[in-house]
Amino acid sequence: MNKNLSAYDDVPVITAKDGSEIRELMHPLQHGNKAQSLAEATVYSGQRTLLHCHRVTEELYHVTAGQGTMILGDQRFPIAVGDTILIPPGTPHALHNTWPVPLRILCCCSPAYAPDDTEILDNEPR
Template identity: 60%
Template structure:
């Protein structure tokens, strides 16, 4: 199974980032996880939120951000990967001059219903 970036439309998700579902069971036939690219524009911050069931991995591919993970806040940049355990409040702010690009892997797959805004 394969997808092409240019064939996948972007949409705004509940946390306020622009998302492109690179592979998701609802659209592509895989089973146990999803992979998306999130883009956060310069100066923008995603909404603080958490997922009851989903574990997420964020991998920064472009730009610079400030990640809030539970009670901790730290800078992230290209090559950094962050594990977000279920139930952990989190968000990210773009602190750079270019769009912040994040690969987001979710298991189980991302679901709007599992996203609680805080």
């Protein structure tokens, strides 16, 4: 197995704490990288993720398909293909897919994503 390569079709899809579908494309626990992780999140048409935050992790979201609304702290703004969003540690955030096709986001986390760093702030999709 080549730990420097993560083949897309070999990556299992899981459901994240926020309700999105996640493919963990590159993570230290599987691939040996050290300082960050990269995942693809999918939010289906009309779906919203749970409002949540990460105490330690800084995230970058990059939209690769679809359109939606980003909830980031007190802000709400439209997002579309090509947009990149900075999510500082401790900032509440969620996604709402407002488009008839799946919203796909590349999520880069530094330090690498850890489930125990995710705090759900609202148990109902917003």
